[in-house]
Amino acid sequence: MDAALSRNGRWAMRTFFALVVVFLYAPIVILLIFSFNNSQVPSFPLSGFTLHWYHQFLENGSLRGALETSAIIAAVSSVGAVVLGILASIALARRRFRGKAIASAFLLSPLVIPFVVFGVSLLLLFHSIGIQPSMFTVMIGHVVISLPYAILVLVPRLEQIDSSLEEAAYDLGASSLQTFRRITFPLILPAIASAFLIAFTTSFDEYAVASFVVGTRVTFPIYLYSALRFPDQLPQVIAVAVVVLTVSLVVVVAAELGRRSAERRLAL
Amino acid sequence: MLALFSGPHGFTLSAWHDFFHSSIYLGLFWKSVKMSLIVSALVVLAAYPLAYYLALSGTKRKYVLLLVLIAPFLTSYLLRVLAWKVILGDEGVINSFLFWTGLRSSGHPISALLYSRFAVMLVLGYVWLPFVALPIFVSLESLDTRLLEAASDLGASRLQAFRRITLPLSFPGVVAAFLFVFIPTVGEFITPSLVGGTSGYMYGNQIVDLFGTGFPDWETGSVLALFLLGVIAALTAVFSRFLQVRGATG
Numbered sequence: 001m002d003a004a005l006s007r008n009g010r011w012a013m014r015t016f017f018a019l020v021v022v023f024l025y026a027p028i029v030i031l032l033i034f035s036f037n038n039s040q041v042p043s044f045p046l047s048g049f050t051l052h053w054y055h056q057f058l059e060n061g062s063l064r065g066a067l068e069t070s071a072i073i074a075a076v077s078s079v080g081a082v083v084l085g086i087l088a089s090i091a092l093a094r095r096r097f098r099g100k101a102i103a104s105a106f107l108l109s110p111l112v113i114p115f116v117v118f119g120v121s122l123l124l125l126f127h128s129i130g131i132q133p134s135m136f137t138v139m140i141g142h143v144v145i146s147l148p149y150a151i152l153v154l155v156p157r158l159e160q161i162d163s164s165l166e167e168a169a170y171d172l173g174a175s176s177l178q179t180f181r182r183i184t185f186p187l188i189l190p191a192i193a194s195a196f197l198i199a200f201t202t203s204f205d206e207y208a209v210a211s212f213v214v215g216t217r218v219t220f221p222i223y224l225y226s227a228l229r230f231p232d233q234l235p236q237v238i239a240v241a242v243v244v245l246t247v248s249l250v251v252v253v254a255a256e257l258g259r260r261s262a263e264r265r266l267a268l
Numbered sequence: 269m270l271a272l273f274s275g276p277h278g279f280t281l282s283a284w285h286d287f288f289h290s291s292i293y294l295g296l297f298w299k300s301v302k303m304s305l306i307v308s309a310l311v312v313l314a315a316y317p318l319a320y321y322l323a324l325s326g327t328k329r330k331y332v333l334l335l336v337l338i339a340p341f342l343t344s345y346l347l348r349v350l351a352w353k354v355i356l357g358d359e360g361v362i363n364s365f366l367f368w369t370g371l372r373s374s375g376h377p378i379s380a381l382l383y384s385r386f387a388v389m390l391v392l393g394y395v396w397l398p399f400v401a402l403p404i405f406v407s408l409e410s411l412d413t414r415l416l417e418a419a420s421d422l423g424a425s426r427l428q429a430f431r432r433i434t435l436p437l438s439f440p441g442v443v444a445a446f447l448f449v450f451i452p453t454v455g456e457f458i459t460p461s462l463v464g465g466t467s468g469y470m471y472g473n474q475i476v477d478l479f480g481t482g483f484p485d486w487e488t489g490s491v492l493a494l495f496l497l498g499v500i501a502a503l504t505a506v507f508s509r510f511l512q513v514r515g516a517t518g
Contacts, residue, residue: 043364114455
């Protein structure tokens with residue numbers, strides 16, 4: 001007898017699980033359907049197949065500009081978050097120092113600070129030291145938001161690695177930089193890749209903080225948010241939504257599978 | 269945060285005084301807390317059986333299924349909210365479907381679907397559900413199933429074993445899951461501003477509006493933001509042992 005679940009219980013839970021998955025994916029499927037619907041308003045009955053909305057968004061210069069801005073901000077801020085994350089994680093996982101618990105809590109605190117509060121305080125900070133809002137200010141905000149995720153991915157990976165490998169390298173005369181480059185870095189590379197990916201997608205999708213510190217070049221989420229006020233833009237926004245959601249689903253799944261097989265290969 | 273006290277009159281606590289004596293701001297805060305509590309409770313309740321199924325049913329594909337469950341959370345937040353705006357509107361997918369099939373006469377949409385408290389809570393629940401299953405899954409996954417076998421050998425029913433063993437042992441995961449939804453949703457402003465209308469207006473929207481272009485009042489806005497931060501910091505401190513992230517807190 002299975003002690004956790006009866007036969008009926010298993011059946012009920014499997015059904016419930018399936019229903020929840022339908023609930024989670026149905027809105028995305030609905031967007032997919034209406035992105036091909038030949039009507040200005042997304043409503044039933046469906047009125048024929050068209051690729052018009054996809055054409056329209058490809059030809060929309062300001063939308064493409066916003067995507068480009070977000071890609072640049074996401075790339076720079078994720079590199080920043082990962083570099084800082086590696087440094088912080090090595091300190092947290094390998095070193096003993098006073099105030100480590102406080103340092104760790106401080107580094108992870110953005111996870112529990114509401115974005116609206118963080119956005120407001122960044123706005124006030126930049127305002128009081130006279131920095132104009134720009135792509136740079138958004139990048140700063142996104143580095144802070146992404147850093148805890150990078151640390152949460154990197155620290156457990158560092159703790160998995162047998163530190164005697166690093167000690168052996170030191171004993172054989174390697175400098176700490178050489179040890180990092182030849183031993184630690186290759187071993188944590190899968191974790192670095194997923195930290196980078198998490199930071200990139202977080203930044204690319206981030207609206208709340210960016211809305212307080214964005215300059216004249218708007219990011220993709222900010223463009224989307226303002227486009228939602230104009231009904232004539234809705235169909236092409238739906239088309240963009242489908243593209244972005246599909247790409248991010250594929251990337252997320254591929255990354256997870258890739259990380260798992262890479263960590264299996266490096267299993268120590 | 270320095271700008272907080274350096275208003276036109278130098279250091280003053282008048283904005284704090286006004287805040288604690290204003291029924292509007294505190295009322296709005298309680299409304300947000302209530303909405304957020306309901307959402308968190310319902311979402312945890314729904315996520316528990318999902319996590320239980322994945323962790324304890326012995327299904328071979330549990331990590332694949334977990335990925336299926338969590339993947340939507342890792343895609344665009346804004347776009348998932350947008351999807352619901354398309355679905356719930358007066359001329360949206362649900363209403364137009366009802367007109368089309370004749371279940372409701374056209375011109376009489378169910379307008380409470382969008383721009384309501386219901387819409388905000390539905391969308392927040394939708395957005396956070398996948399994520400919440402994760403901490404519960406982790407706590408159930410680490411449960412030693414031999415305990416359950418022992419309980420059943422000693423004559424306990426499955427329900428008894430669940431109540432006396434599984435539930436208490438997974439409780440930290442449940443608390444963590446609850447806080448992981450409650451903390452971000454109580455200060456939420458994007459979802460209410462997109463699907464909430466006036467009745468779904470939340471505390472976070474008030475903060476944004478005080479920093480907005482209409483009638484900006486940065487001083488009051490800062491007080492509201494700091495108050496929210498204080499409440500959440502207190503919550504985090506009280507429940508910190510449930511929120512401990514293994515390893516990272518060394």
